Every structure is written in structure tokens, then in C-alpha cells.
Amino acid sequence: MNDIAHAGVTSRFKIRVEQKTYFGADGTSVLAIRDFELDIPRYSMTVLMGPSGCGKTTLLRIVAGLDDNFTGEVGFADETRIGLMFQEPRLLPWRTVRQNLELVAAPGFGPEDLQQLAQSVGIAEMLPRYPQELSLGMARRVALARAFATRPDLLLLDEPFVSLDERTADRLRRLLLDVWSARPTTALLVTHNAREAFLLADQLVLLAPRPTRVVAVETIPVPHGKRDSAAIEAIHADLLERYPGNFISA
Ligand code: ADP
Numbered sequence: 001m002n003d004i005a006h007a008g009v010t011s012r013f014k015i016r017v018e019q020k021t022y023f024g025a026d027g028t029s030v031l032a033i034r035d036f037e038l039d040i041p042r043y044s045m046t047v048l049m050g051p052s053g054c055g056k057t058t059l060l061r062i063v064a065g066l067d068d069n070f071t072g073e074v075g076f077a078d079e080t081r082i083g084l085m086f087q088e089p090r091l092l093p094w095r096t097v098r099q100n101l102e103l104v105a106a107p108g109f110g111p112e113d114l115q116q117l118a119q120s121v122g123i124a125e126m127l128p129r130y131p132q133e134l135s136l137g138m139a140r141r142v143a144l145a146r147a148f149a150t151r152p153d154l155l156l157l158d159e160p161f162v163s164l165d166e167r168t169a170d171r172l173r174r175l176l177l178d179v180w181s182a183r184p185t186t187a188l189l190v191t192h193n194a195r196e197a198f199l200l201a202d203q204l205v206l207l208a209p210r211p212t213r214v215v216a217v218e219t220i221p222v223p224h225g226k227r228d229s230a231a232i233e234a235i236h237a238d239l240l241e242r243y244p245g246n247f248i249s250a
């Protein structure tokens with residue numbers, strides 16, 4: 001029985017990483033994470049915000065089960081379906097966009113679901129194309145659709161909109177919100193972009209520089225639909241005042 005997927009609203013994903021160290025062949029070591037603890041409420045959009053190099057990707061790889069070389073505990077049931085979206089779209093180049101989605105689709109995710117999802121992320125026209133025919137922005141849309149096609153219990157997003165121009169990035173952030181709102185999903189997104197964090201988070205987690213740990217967890221009370229530039233500025237100003245120092249720059 002998968003008590004995470006089927007439990008009541010109080011169930012959460014728990015992450016505890018006591019320590020994660022990288023050891024180099026030359027005997028050097030890098031302590032990437034220390035005493036990291038976090039609960040992710042179901043159906044929340046939890047955003048981890050921290051500076052480049054603090055350990056965000058390291059943490060997501062641990063949560064995804066791609067790295068078990070750490071001390072601590074990631075408390076998910078075995079059957080938990082994890083959806084991933086990395087910085088690079090990582091589409092299969094010899095498959096069409098449609099096939100890229102079909103290959104990972106959850107059981108019961110049929111052609112109509114695929115069409116509807118493709119339409120909602122704006123890639124319906126691209127379904128017969130191959131990934132190399134797509135711009136980076138389009139490829140990111142496909143990667144986003146692919147992550148949702150798995151109908152994940154937990155969706156992990158690693159700086160999914162990095163290195164796009166700000167307008168494209170903003171469009172995709174809002175698109176993520178639309179798709180996520182229509183398909184209740186527990187999401188964990190990491191970013192070093194403060195604006196992105198303030199736009200997307202309902203639970204905002206501030207991370208320390210390396211070795212990273214949780215500095216603070218904030219609930220952002222402004223509904224997603226009301227986060228225009230002024231609202232984001234206000235969230236920013238409020239956090240700057242309460243966390244002076246390095247944690248909130250950008
Ligand atoms: P972020 O995603 O926040 O930018 P990372 O998790 O990628 O940070 O990296 C955290 C720290 O660990 C950095 O100092 C990075 O250089 C180091 N690091 C990451 N991967 C490895 C690795 N495979 N071997 C050694 N050091 C690594």
C-alpha cells in the first residue's frame with residue numbers, strides 16, 4: 001500500500017539529509033549538504049531558493065533517488081512516482097515529441113489526455129516534430145509536458161527556466177502554474193532566481209550557501225493569480241526586511 005499517494009491531506013514528503021560529501025580522486029572533499037530537513041506538504045508548490053553552487057542539484061538528485069551516497073533519510077513509499085525536469089530538456093532525439101511523451105505516460109494517460117496537455121503547454125503543433133527542430137523554449141515546454149504526463153506523486157524541477165530570455169521564462173513560469181493548478185501535484189522546484197521563487201512558491205524555502213541547509217520556510221499568502229509585478233515586489237521587500245543579509249538578493 002502506498003501510504004503517501006493514498007493517505008489523507010496531512011501526509012507529507014519528508015526529506016532529511018544529515019550530510020552529503022563529494023570525495024575527489026585526489027583525496028579532496030566537498031561538503032555539499034549538512035543538516036537539511038524539510039517537509040513537503042501534499043499538493044504544494046514548494047520552492048527552494050539558494051545561491052548557485054549551494055547544493056540544490058545535489059539535493060534534488062538525492063530526493064529523486066539518483067544518489068544514495070549520503071547520510072539521512074528520504075521518506076517516500078517505494079511506489080512513489082517521481083517526475084523530473086532538469087535544466088536541460090533531455091528529450092530523446094530519435095523520437096518525435098509525441099513519442100517522447102507517450103514513452104513516459106502514466107497508465108491510463110490516453111491520447112486525449114496527451115492532446116489536452118500538449119494544448120495547454122502550447123506544443124500541439126509540435127507533436128510530430130523531432131526535438132532538434134525545436135527552440136530551447138519549445139523544448140522546455142515539451143519537457144514540462146513530459147513531466148506531467150507521468151502523473152507524478154512528486155514533481156521535481158531543477159531550475160527549469162534557466163538561460164531563457166526573461167519574457168520566455170516568464171511565460172513558461174505562468175504556464176507551469178496553469179498546468180499545475182489544473183492537475184493537483186506535489187511539486188518541488190529549485191532556483192537561484194528570486195523573482196521566479198516569489199512568483200511560483202506557496203511554500204518558500206530559503207537555503208544557506210554551501211554546505212546548504214534550510215534557513216527559513218515561509219508561506220506566501222498571495223494567491224498565484226494575484227502575483228503581478230507589484231505583488232512580487234511587495235513579497236520581495238517584506239522578505240528583505242525580515243531576512244537582511246545574503247539570503248535574498250536578486
Ligand atoms: P547548485 O545546483 O546549487 O548550483 P550543486 O548541487 O550542483 O549546486 O553543487 C554543490 C557543490 O557541490 C558545488 O560546490 C559543486 O562544485 C559540488 N559538486 C557538485 N557535483 C559534484 C561532483 N560530482 N563531484 C564533486 N563536487 C561536486
Ligand code: MG
Pocket residue numbers: 056057058158159
Ligand atoms: Mg544546479
